[in-house]
Amino acid sequence: GNSVTQMEGPVTLSEEAFLTINCTYTATGYPSLFWYVQYPGEGLQLLLKATKADDKGSNKGFEATYRKETTSFHLEKGSVQVSDSAVYFCALSDRGNTPLVFGKGTRLSVIA
């Protein structure tokens, strides 16, 4: 079946540090891939997405590239801010119109 594996947190970084959160997936066919962010006390918000191999999704300084050869969709940001402290979820959607499959989430804390 389909699955998503994210690096375990928590991840603690200093402000302006480089961020990478690893995400790999297992899927039949060619899924679409998503990153969601959850700020404290809120629901999940779509951060970025990519629908086919080699696509790069980007938003708010975050980027992720759909790598079919390594079945990965790692999230990166060049310079994190305290306001980026949140939980990040990687997810996939297969072509069968079924609900999204989410990873377990990675908590990021950025300290000033």
Add this chain to the structure above:
Amino acid sequence: EADIYQTPRYLVIGTGKKITLECSQTMGHDKMYWYQQDPGMELHLIHYSYGVNSTEKGDLSSESTVSRIRTEHFPLTLESARPSHTSQYLCASSEYGNNQPQHFGDGTRLSIL
């Protein structure tokens, strides 16, 4: 901007009570979902719907039930609340079709005493 609304945001209630968590969306989405989120933040799909009069159980066994009488409304009901039901419940919706992102409400944090 939140086009999907959950009420109440917080609920503390005693064991044995009947509870209904409300979820409404104004985007005309056919698909709606309920997730239970544990303290470790992992999401567990408990129910979903592909449209009016359609409901399906998710991956996590749940004692709750859902109904979908109107497109915009997808309430979740616990007939007799227990302390094991204490959790955060998130509602989401999406357009019908492949590759559509889900839009989430802000959640209901439920505590059963």
